[in-house]
Amino acid sequence: MMWRQQIERRLRQQRERRLWRQRLPLSLLPDQRVSDGRQTLCDFAGNDYLGLARDPRLAEAQAEGARRYGAGSGASHLVSGHLEAHHILEERLAALTGRPRALLFSTGYMANLGTLQMLCTDGMQVYHDRLNHASLLDGTHVGEARSRRFHHRDYDDLERLLARSRSDVPRLVVSDGVFSMDGDIADIASLATTCTRFDACLMIDDAHGIGVIGENGSGCVGPRFGPDQVPVLVGTLGKALGSAGAFVAGEGDLIEALIQFARPYIYTTAQPPGVACATLRALDILDQEPERRHRLYENIRYWRSGADQLGLPLISSLSPIQPVLLRDSQRVMHWGRSLRESGFLVGAIREPTVPKGQARLRVTLSAAHTQAQIDALLDALARLAVTAPFEEAPAT
Numbered sequence: 001m002m003w004r005q006q007i008e009r010r011l012r013q014q015r016e017r018r019l020w021r022q023r024l025p026l027s028l029l030p031d032q033r034v035s036d037g038r039q040t041l042c043d044f045a046g047n048d049y050l051g052l053a054r055d056p057r058l059a060e061a062q063a064e065g066a067r068r069y070g071a072g073s074g075a076s077h078l079v080s081g082h083l084e085a086h087h088i089l090e091e092r093l094a095a096l097t098g099r100p101r102a103l104l105f106s107t108g109y110m111a112n113l114g115t116l117q118m119l120c121t122d123g124m125q126v127y128h129d130r131l132n133h134a135s136l137l138d139g140t141h142v143g144e145a146r147s148r149r150f151h152h153r154d155y156d157d158l159e160r161l162l163a164r165s166r167s168d169v170p171r172l173v174v175s176d177g178v179f180s181m182d183g184d185i186a187d188i189a190s191l192a193t194t195c196t197r198f199d200a201c202l203m204i205d206d207a208h209g210i211g212v213i214g215e216n217g218s219g220c221v222g223p224r225f226g227p228d229q230v231p232v233l234v235g236t237l238g239k240a241l242g243s244a245g246a247f248v249a250g251e252g253d254l255i256e257a258l259i260q261f262a263r264p265y266i267y268t269t270a271q272p273p274g275v276a277c278a279t280l281r282a283l284d285i286l287d288q289e290p291e292r293r294h295r296l297y298e299n300i301r302y303w304r305s306g307a308d309q310l311g312l313p314l315i316s317s318l319s320p321i322q323p324v325l326l327r328d329s330q331r332v333m334h335w336g337r338s339l340r341e342s343g344f345l346v347g348a349i350r351e352p353t354v355p356k357g358q359a360r361l362r363v364t365l366s367a368a369h370t371q372a373q374i375d376a377l378l379d380a381l382a383r384l385a386v387t388a389p390f391e392e393a394p395a396t
C-alpha cells in the first residue's frame with residue numbers, strides 16, 4: 001500500500017504548508033451573482049469578461065447545435081468527430097486573427113500542450129517569459145525541450161539569452177499575450193523584432209486577449225501582427241467568448257503539422273458540436289455589440305480610479321485582470337475569506353500559482369458588472385484595509 005501512504009503524505013504536506021486548494025459548487029443567479037447554497041456572492045473571480053457565458057443566445061445556439069449535430073461529437077477529429085460546426089468555427093477564428101488557418105482544440109491547456117509537444121523536436125531551445133501560464137511550461141516538459149526563462153516582459157534579458165545561445169539549433173520564444181495573474185500585456189512588437197533578429201519562432205498565448213484587446217476584440221496579436229511576425233498564435237474560447245475550447249492559428253504547414261503530430265489533438269474526442277455553435281454565436285455578438293467592450297473598459301477605468309483613491313496596491317494593468325498585490329499568503333487568504341463573508345467572490349492566489357511573496361487577490365472585471373457592484377466591492381476592501389492593513393507595494 002505504498003502508493004496510499006505516498007498520497008497521504010503529500011496531502012498532509014499540502015495542509016501543513018497551508019496550500020490546500022478548495023472547490024465550490026455554485027449555482028447561478030442573475031446579475032453576475034452566484035450562490036454557494038449559504039449565501040449570494042457577486043462574482044469578481046471568473047474570466048467571463050464580456051458577460052457572454054450567461055447570455056441566453058449562446059445557450060440557445062448550444063442547444064440548437066446539440067439537436068442538429070448530437071450532444072457529443074462521438075469521436076476524435078481524425079476519426080469521425082470533425083463536424084461541420086467545428087470546421088466553420090475554424091474558418092471564423094482564422095478570419096478574426098488574420099491567419100490562413102486555425103485548428104480547434106478542446107481546451108487551452110491542450111492547445112498549449114499539443115503545440116509545444118509538436119514544436120519541441122530536433123533540440124529545440126525554448127525561451128519563456130517567467131510568468132507564462134502553467135500549460136506552456138508543461139508543454140515544454142512534454143516536448144522534452146530545453147528551456148530558459150527570461151525576466152517578466154524584459155526583452156533585453158531575452159536578447160541576452162538569445163545572443164548567448166547556439167544559433168545552429170531551432171529556437172522558440174513563448175509568451176502570454178495578457179498575463180493571467182498580473183493582467184499586464186506583452187509587448188508583441190518588441191518580441192517580434194527580437195525573434196526576427198535571432199531567427200526564432202514566436203508563440204503567443206492570447207487566452208485573455210481574445211475578445212477583449214484590440215480592434216474588434218481580435219486580441220493582442222490579431223491581424224495587426226501577421227504570421228511572419230507571430231507564427232504561432234493560441235487563443236481560448238472559455239474566457240471572453242463565454243463558451244469553451246481553444247484554437248491555434250497560423251499558416252497551413254503549422255496547422256497540418258499539428259494535425260499530423262500533436263498528440264493532445266489526435267487522441268481526444270472533438271469538443272461537443274453545440275459548444276462550437278455557441279462560440280459562433282459569441283463571435284457574431286462580438287461583431288455586433290462593440291458596446292460590451294466599451295462597458296468593460298469603462299468598468300476597468302472606474303475600478304482603477306476607486307482602488308487608487310483607497311491606496312490599494314494595484315499592478316499597472318489595463319486588462320480586466322486587476323490584481324491587488326497583498327504579497328503575504330495568509331493576508332490574501334484572510335482578505336479572500338472576509339470578502340466572501342461580505343458577499344464577494346474574488347480569487348485568492350498564492351504560491352505555487354504565483355511566486356512566493358507575490359500573493360494577491362485576483363479581481364476580474366466584466367462588462368456585466370454594474371458600477372454599484374464595483375462600488376460595493378471597493379467599500380468592502382476599504383473596510384478590510386482599515387482592519388487588516390497591507391504592506392506598501394513597490395511601484396510596478
Ligand code: PMP
Pocket residue numbers: 107108109110112133135176180205207208236237238245246
Ligand atoms: N493560457 C492561459 C494564459 C490561461 O490563463 C489559461 C486558463 N487559465 C489557459 C491557457 C488554459 O485555457 P483553458 O482553460 O481553456 O484550458
